[in-house]
Amino acid sequence: MSENGVVLRLEDLHVYYGGIHALKGINFEVPAGKIIALIGANGAGKSTTLRSIAGLVRPRRGKIQFLGRDITGLPAHDIVKNGIAMVPEGRRIFPNLTVMENLALGHYIRMDAEGIRRDLEWVYTIFPRLKERSWQRGGTLSGGEQQMLAVARALMSNPKLLMMDEPSLGLAPLLVKEIFNVISEINRRGTTILLIEQNAKAALEVAQHGYVLETGKVTLDGEGKALLNDEKVRKAYLGEE
Amino acid sequence: MGRVKPGPSSDKGYNMTLVTFFQQLLNGVSLGSLYSLLAIGYTLVYGILGLINFAHSDVFMLGTYFTFFVIGIFVLPWWLSVVIAMGLCALVGMTIERVAYRPLRSAPRISALITAVGVSFFIQNLGLVTVGARPKGFPRPELMENVYSLFGIRIQGVVVWVPIISGVILLFLLYIIYRTKTGMAMRAVAKDMEATRLMGVNVDRIILYTFALGSAIAAAGGAMWAARYPQINPLMGIFPGWKAFTAAVVGGIGNVVGAMIGGMIIGIAEIMIPAAFPGLTGYRDAFVFAILIGFLLIKPSGILGEAQKEKV
Numbered sequence: 001m002s003e004n005g006v007v008l009r010l011e012d013l014h015v016y017y018g019g020i021h022a023l024k025g026i027n028f029e030v031p032a033g034k035i036i037a038l039i040g041a042n043g044a045g046k047s048t049t050l051r052s053i054a055g056l057v058r059p060r061r062g063k064i065q066f067l068g069r070d071i072t073g074l075p076a077h078d079i080v081k082n083g084i085a086m087v088p089e090g091r092r093i094f095p096n097l098t099v100m101e102n103l104a105l106g107h108y109i110r111m112d113a114e115g116i117r118r119d120l121e122w123v124y125t126i127f128p129r130l131k132e133r134s135w136q137r138g139g140t141l142s143g144g145e146q147q148m149l150a151v152a153r154a155l156m157s158n159p160k161l162l163m164m165d166e167p168s169l170g171l172a173p174l175l176v177k178e179i180f181n182v183i184s185e186i187n188r189r190g191t192t193i194l195l196i197e198q199n200a201k202a203a204l205e206v207a208q209h210g211y212v213l214e215t216g217k218v219t220l221d222g223e224g225k226a227l228l229n230d231e232k233v234r235k236a237y238l239g240e241e
Numbered sequence: 242m243g244r245v246k247p248g249p250s251s252d253k254g255y256n257m258t259l260v261t262f263f264q265q266l267l268n269g270v271s272l273g274s275l276y277s278l279l280a281i282g283y284t285l286v287y288g289i290l291g292l293i294n295f296a297h298s299d300v301f302m303l304g305t306y307f308t309f310f311v312i313g314i315f316v317l318p319w320w321l322s323v324v325i326a327m328g329l330c331a332l333v334g335m336t337i338e339r340v341a342y343r344p345l346r347s348a349p350r351i352s353a354l355i356t357a358v359g360v361s362f363f364i365q366n367l368g369l370v371t372v373g374a375r376p377k378g379f380p381r382p383e384l385m386e387n388v389y390s391l392f393g394i395r396i397q398g399v400v401v402w403v404p405i406i407s408g409v410i411l412l413f414l415l416y417i418i419y420r421t422k423t424g425m426a427m428r429a430v431a432k433d434m435e436a437t438r439l440m441g442v443n444v445d446r447i448i449l450y451t452f453a454l455g456s457a458i459a460a461a462g463g464a465m466w467a468a469r470y471p472q473i474n475p476l477m478g479i480f481p482g483w484k485a486f487t488a489a490v491v492g493g494i495g496n497v498v499g500a501m502i503g504g505m506i507i508g509i510a511e512i513m514i515p516a517a518f519p520g521l522t523g524y525r526d527a528f529v530f531a532i533l534i535g536f537l538l539i540k541p542s543g544i545l546g547e548a549q550k551e552k553v
Contacts (some may be wrong), residue, residue, distance in 0.1 A: 054439060062397060092436040094429050105429055108422070109441035241447030 005032040007161050007192045008084075011037070013062035015048050022048045024216035025062065030161065035183065035193045037203040037224065039237055040213035046196040047089060049213070050163050053194075054086045055079040067160065081109050085159035089196075091150040091164045095139025099130055102138050102149055106156030114157065122189075123152045126182060144175040151182065155191075162186065163194045166201060178205050200237040204228040212237075245263030263394050265516040266509065271400045273376055273508020274407035278462030278490045279485035280492065280500035282334075282413060288431040288440070288495035289451055290348060295357040297459060298482020299364035302475060304460025306372060307468040309379055319382035323464040327457040334456025335449045337396065343445065368475025376474040379467040403465045410461055411501055417454065418497060427451055431495065480526070484511070487533040493546025502544055 008030040015023040023045045030036045038046045051057040053064055055076035064072045074082070085106075085133055094102050103123070107116045124131040125147045133141065138149060147167060154162055167183070168176040181204055187193050197203035204210050204224040212220035212233060220232065227233050279301055286294040313316055317325070341360050345353045384470035387398035418424035426447045429437040438444050466481060467473050485508055492503025507529055515522040536543065 039437060056435060056438065075443075076438040076441045077441045080439065086439050088436060088439060092433055092439075094432050096432050097425065099466070101425055101428075104422075104425060105437070105440040105442070108426065126266070 006030065007067060008194070009063075009065040010053070010069055011063040011065070012050065013047075013049070013059050015052050015057055015059050016044065017048075022216055023052070023059070026213075026216070026218055028211050028218055030053045030192060031209070032193055033187070033190060033226075034209060035187050035195060037195045037197060037200075037207035037210040038213055039197060039203060039210060039227075040235075041236070043215070044213040045216040046213055047165055050086060050165050050194070050196060052202065053079075053163065054084065068187045074134075076232045077109075080157055080159075083160035084163065085154040085157045085161070086163040087150045087154045087165060087167060089169065091143075091146045093138040093141075093149050093153065094148050095137060097138055098135055099138060099141070099149060102153050103130075103134075103156050106153035107158075109157060116156070118212075119156055119158055120173070123155055126185060127152050144171055144178075145181060147171060147175070148182075151179075151186075155186065159191060161194060163193045164197050166198060167195070168197065168199050176202060191219040200233070201228065204233075255443060260394050261516070264396060264400075265512055267394075267396055267400050267404075269509035269512035270505065271403045271469070271508070272512055273505035274404040274411075275462050275466050275504075276481070276485045276488045276508045277501045277504030278410065278458050278465075279405055279481060280488040280504045281411075281497060282459045283453050283489040283539040284492070284494055284497060285427075285455045287489070288446060288497075289427065289434075290346075290353070291344065292353050293486070294337075294342075294455075295354075295482075296341075296360040298478035299361050299368075299456065300334055300337075300456045300478075300486070300551065301466070301481065302329050302368065302465040302473075302478035303364065303380065304463030305473045305477065306368070306475075307376060307460065308464040308467065309473060312380060319380075319384070319464075321463055325466055328458040330460035330463075331453035331457040334452040334459075338449055338452040343448075365475055365478075372475060374474060374476075376472040379471040379473050380472050381468055385468040386462050399465075399469050403469065406461070408466065410458060414454070414458065414497070423447065429506060436540040440513055474484055484526075484529050487529055490533060491536050491543055493543030496543070496545040499543055501546035 003034070005179065006029050010026050010028050013023050013026040014021070024211065025240055026045070026049055027214055038049060040046050048057060052059050057072055062072070063070060063118050066084060069082065070213065071079055074124040094105065103120065109117070110116055129145055130149060130152055133145070141149060157213065164183070167179050171179065176199065183195065184206055185194060195203055195207060196223070204227050210224050210227045212227070220227070220230070276340045279298070282297045284308045286292055286297070304326050308322045311322035312319065318369050335419060337360055340352055341356050345356055384402055385399040389396050389398065389401055418427060426437065427450070428441065429440070430444055430447050434444055485504065488503035488507040489500045490498030490503070491506055492501065510532060511529055513526055514528045515525045
């Protein structure tokens with residue numbers, strides 16, 4: 001990896017929605033091979049941060065560097081080609097397409113048939129249910145299966161950085177546990193992960209490092225476990241007194 | 242508008258025999274397949290952009306003129322002229338998207354709709370200025386002039402060949418949409434544009450392909466329409482356009498197979514109802530729109546359309 005093993009670096013990122021100043025100068029780094037969690041309340045700018053990295057939102061000021069390259073303002077499809085995949089909030093699988101086709105869109109940009117085959121096999125070993133249902137339409141899957149499909153689909157682009165927006169949202173507790181196991185599993189295989197979560201506790205337990213966002217700014221950062229024990233974090237995000 | 246009488250039964254008002262019934266039915270299938278070809282373009286664009294592309298019927302008109310001029314100027318065979326016209330119309334369709342619709346992609350839908358009406362007027366009037374309002378006689382290809390005889394039913398070439406050629410085009414279209422990577426991306430864009438972007442798909446390019454595909458098919462429809470009704474003028478697209486749009490709505494707008502079915506229903510109804518009730522021949526266009534109103538009242542989502550949930 002480039003420059004001291006940092007995969008992604010945001011420098012003074014400002015994003016506006018019309019007149020609303022959504023991100024007010026975000027700075028952070030994602031080191032290679034790690035799981036990084038972004039936590040914060042609703043409207044703190046977590047999703048906007050991911051969306052601007054993915055190229056869905058154009059930042060007004062600041063810089064996004066990926067593997068030493070400046071990717072600020074590139075269109076979303078070029079960012080995927082650079083090696084960033086995103087699991088969007090609310091899964092956003094294609095309900096009218098089969099599971100197979102959903103995965104095929106995941107590797108839309110790839111040409112290496114051999115690598116695609118290998119990754120498909122790997123994805124099917126993590127999510128055996130998807131293999132059983134490969135001919136079903138995405139819309140017929142249960143919520144948990146759809147979330148698995150959304151993750152699998154993102155993995156099929158063979159990303160260097162996988163971003164996940166609220167992967168546990170709306171899932172039953174047992175599935176939440178499963179999805180966090182999967183996140184660790186994907187990370188062990190060498191993919192760097194940037195995670196947004198409402199479920200701050202679960203996120204900080206798997207993450208090596210966490211950033212706390214408040215109204216468009218990073219206000220706190222530290223090791224996952226350390227943040228988990230931080231009094232301010234416990235009060236604000238873990239609902240403890 | 243040049244229009245051929247639907248058949249002998251509408252002349253005198255005698256009862257339909259079995260032979261005329263089948264003649265009329267085939268005639269309706271032939272007309273219906275043309276509506277299907279035209280309806281595809283409406284449904285493809287609506288499926289992806291939620292936009293009623295009013296200019297589509299004028300691309301259809303341009304298809305007939307391109308075919309007309311390519312035949313006249315380069316003295317090429319009919320089929321090759323149609324292929325060239327399809328290519329030219331694909332370019333026109335892409336240009337319309339790029340110039341008129343793309344800048345309004347994030348604007349309110351009504352702005353794009355009004356723009357579509359504007360583009361339509363623009364093309365019609367451009368046609369009036371450049372080629373004039375006087376209808377031109379379209380040279381009927383020999384293939385369409387032949388008369389065939391099947392079990393004692395005499396049928397014109399145009400009635401036989403139009404559905405066959407249309408069928409081949411529609412199969413080819415289904416192949417593109419359901420069996421190719423680009424087609425898969427089209428279906429994905431239609432469902433969720435942003436999620437498709439996240440897959441690394443260049444959505445703008447897919448939208449251009451969609452316009453190219455719909456326009457090329459409209460051109461083929463136009464060329465065959467002119468073989469059926471061999472008088473062409475710059476406003477000739479309007480009525481077939483409305484009816485094809487009706488067909489797309491009846492079939493379930495946004496659904497490609499629905500557009501094909503809708504086209505057939507409209508075409509067959511337009512021929513068969515006046516054939517069965519010769520006294521009502523003057524109302525043939527009214528029947529088509531009565532079907533539309535009926536569907537809008539009873540099943541507004543159309544035959545194959547799903548009740549649309551508002552995308553959030």
